[in-house]
Amino acid sequence: MTNIGTIYKKEILSFFNSPVAYITIIVFLLINSWFFTSTFFLINQSDLRQLFSLAPLTFLFFVPAITMSLVAKEKNDGTLEFLTTMPISDTEIIVGKFLSAVSLLSTALLFTLIHFLTLMIVGTNIDIGSLISGYLGLIILGAAYTSIGIFASTITENQITSFIISFLIIFIFFILNKILILVPDFLTSIIQYISIDYHLSNISKGVIDTRNIIYFGSIITFFLMLSTRILEMRKWR
Amino acid sequence: MIKIENLSKSFGTVEAVKDVSFVVNDGEILGFLGPNGAGKTTTIRTITSYLAPTKGNVYINDLNVNDNPDEIRKQIGYLAEHNPLYDEMVVYDFLEFVANIRQIPAVDFKARLKDVTELCGLKKVIYRPIKELSKGFRQRVGLAQAIIHDPKILILDEPTTGLDPNQIVEIRGLIKALGKEKTVIISSHILQEIQATADRTIIINNGEIVADGTVEELMSSFKGHTMLELELKNANKEDIHNLTSINEDIKIDSVLENKNNIISKLEYPNNIDPREEIFNYALGKNWKILEMTRHKVSLEDIFRTLTVEGGENND
Numbered sequence: 001m002t003n004i005g006t007i008y009k010k011e012i013l014s015f016f017n018s019p020v021a022y023i024t025i026i027v028f029l030l031i032n033s034w035f036f037t038s039t040f041f042l043i044n045q046s047d048l049r050q051l052f053s054l055a056p057l058t059f060l061f062f063v064p065a066i067t068m069s070l071v072a073k074e075k076n077d078g079t080l081e082f083l084t085t086m087p088i089s090d091t092e093i094i095v096g097k098f099l100s101a102v103s104l105l106s107t108a109l110l111f112t113l114i115h116f117l118t119l120m121i122v123g124t125n126i127d128i129g130s131l132i133s134g135y136l137g138l139i140i141l142g143a144a145y146t147s148i149g150i151f152a153s154t155i156t157e158n159q160i161t162s163f164i165i166s167f168l169i170i171f172i173f174f175i176l177n178k179i180l181i182l183v184p185d186f187l188t189s190i191i192q193y194i195s196i197d198y199h200l201s202n203i204s205k206g207v208i209d210t211r212n213i214i215y216f217g218s219i220i221t222f223f224l225m226l227s228t229r230i231l232e233m234r235k236w237r
Numbered sequence: 238m239i240k241i242e243n244l245s246k247s248f249g250t251v252e253a254v255k256d257v258s259f260v261v262n263d264g265e266i267l268g269f270l271g272p273n274g275a276g277k278t279t280t281i282r283t284i285t286s287y288l289a290p291t292k293g294n295v296y297i298n299d300l301n302v303n304d305n306p307d308e309i310r311k312q313i314g315y316l317a318e319h320n321p322l323y324d325e326m327v328v329y330d331f332l333e334f335v336a337n338i339r340q341i342p343a344v345d346f347k348a349r350l351k352d353v354t355e356l357c358g359l360k361k362v363i364y365r366p367i368k369e370l371s372k373g374f375r376q377r378v379g380l381a382q383a384i385i386h387d388p389k390i391l392i393l394d395e396p397t398t399g400l401d402p403n404q405i406v407e408i409r410g411l412i413k414a415l416g417k418e419k420t421v422i423i424s425s426h427i428l429q430e431i432q433a434t435a436d437r438t439i440i441i442n443n444g445e446i447v448a449d450g451t452v453e454e455l456m457s458s459f460k461g462h463t464m465l466e467l468e469l470k471n472a473n474k475e476d477i478h479n480l481t482s483i484n485e486d487i488k489i490d491s492v493l494e495n496k497n498n499i500i501s502k503l504e505y506p507n508n509i510d511p512r513e514e515i516f517n518y519a520l521g522k523n524w525k526i527l528e529m530t531r532h533k534v535s536l537e538d539i540f541r542t543l544t545v546e547g548g549e550n551n552d
Contacts, residue, residue: 006337010323017325078321085285085317086338087310235289237248 003088007096008103011070015104020069025108028062036115047127051115052134056200059105059138059145060174064166066104067149070097071231072162080234090231094224098143098150105142109135130205137203140216141196145170147223154230173219238263239284239390239420243293246279253279255444256293263389266416268435269424272544276444277424278318281394284422285315297390311339314383318394320376324368328359328378331367332385339386353381357411373404380411391421397430409433428537442544455539464490464538465503465512468528469519472499476522483514498527 015021036051043050071094074080083093119126145166152166153159176195180188192198199212239261246254254276261267271277282288284295286306295302302309323331332353336346354360357377362370367378376396383391393412397405412423412434425431431438432452440448440455448455469477477492477499486509490502505511512529519526532538 002340003338006334009337010326010334013330014323014325077324078317078319079323080321081282081287081317082315082321085287085310085313085315086335087307087340088338089307234287 003092004096004099007088007093008100011097011100012103015066015100021066021104024062024065025104025111028058028108029111031058032112033115040115047123048115048119048131048134051112052138055109055138056141056174056196059142060167060170062108063101063105063142063145063149063170064152064163066101067146067153067166068159068162069153070101070150071153071227072156072159075157076159084231084234090228094150094154094228094231098146098220098224101146101149102139102143105146106139109138109142133203133208136208137200140203140213141200144196144216144219147220147227148173151223151227151230154227238296238298239422240296241280241284241293242296244280244283244290244295245292246276246283246288247291253444254283257441257444257446258293259439259446259449261420261422263420264418266412266421266423266434266436268431268438269422269441270428270431270438270540271424271426271441273426275426275441275544277426277441278394279444280441281318281392281422281424285313285317285392286310287317311386312389314386314388314391316379316383316391316393316396319398320379320396322367322375322378322382325366327366328363328370331378332381335382335385341386349385349387353385356384356414357381358407372399373401373407376400376404376408377411380408384415389419391415391419393421393423395424395426397425397427405430428540440540440543447543448539462504463507464532465505465515466528466530466532467499467501467503467515467526468495469499469501470497470525470527472519472522472524474499477501480515480518483518484509484511487511 032051032054035054036048039050071080074083084090116131148169149162149166152169153162156162156165173194173196176191177197180192183191193215199215202209202212241257241259244254244257245252257276257280269277269280279288283290284297284302286302286309289303297309297312300308323334326334329350332350333346336349341349354363357380359374359377359381362374362378367375370378380393380396383393396412397408400408409430412421415421416434416436423431423434435452437451438448438455439446474492474494478489480501480503481487481489484505486506488504490504493500503515512531515529516526
């Protein structure tokens, strides 16, 4: 456990030591805010649903940008050899990196609370409960994306490749719910269950269902375990 | 004690290390010598459990490395090839990070940090980012991280690559000092390095051990031969090979043509001295001897004979 903390601390430090973290957070906030506020007054509803429905799309770019360097850069710089020959397990490395990326993501989300403040000032009848579950949903979604991003980062030495691969995998999960009409009938329920959208729409409506939690939990566990295995595979190649 | 037992490692169809066995005793500085691509780094990586052996086993103090990687890594200090470091980190933060992973208690960290900064001469750069350091200082940071937990075993993969001669001498001194109380494996493709630091030398070529012993042992096993370098005028290449008719123990290593002159290297056992005959032979042929130099066999020659010629024979 302490090792996970050590890795976590190191990753957080390196995020904020480089301009990349700041740039991605700022771009994320700018894009989110633009789309949010541009329709906010037209819809004339005091909720953040617009933000919550938009974030899965912005995360599609934002999360791979955060995760692309996590393992790929260490592979490229050779520091992975340094790290993996320390008395620390591959699982601890992956989990530490995962948690640090989720924290960075949450930090970025924290800044969107400014929209919440705007709501407090101009809005009436604010449903705090749905807001909290909405944010919770976004963090869980971000965590699932992050696990995919880390997986993509472990299979390549190149950060750009890592970005593209994680983008693609997340994109597939993202569009599954939108291509249901094209899918044979007997597959629809399966595909729908796999799609991220389906589970997220529940959460952002304010419904926290154990099925959704189990779904996101499985995605995270699956991809983190896969990443650990790939990291271990260096031994046997 | 490090025991390597019938270690083989393949990458796809390429066999990088073939059935290698050796033992490193406690307190010994072992020089691991071989040309680039001989399998040094692969062997070292299986000892540090970065790679798993395809066949065979590595034991450290009777613990199998592959089954107890965490336990083994605690006992090892490792400076990997090319010395990978987190460039964006400040030296102090980096060493603190290593100490945390090594689970050195915070109370002891201050004392350990003081020891290693003094030993490695890092005082001046302790608050500088690693990416701003010169190659020599980077190498010292790499050494410092390898010894911060005071390991019993120190494994250094090409620790002096890219350093200038002064830095090389410094790092070698440091390694020698550390070797007084630790088991050290130092790999290199540079002979002087091994000669200057190691108690025992293992020469590896094409994934196989070709020699194992102290420098003196290796020298004496090759002492039987003398090298003679000849530079001749008016000679031709074919005739040079007839020199073997003087004494059949003479071996011609190389014949080179340089402008009008021929430069040839001969080798013969120490119990004969054919220099006079060679002189007379040359006189008979009307060759002008411009130079005749006798070489004592050095570790360099042993290395060349074992790795270059051995390699050619294998192909």
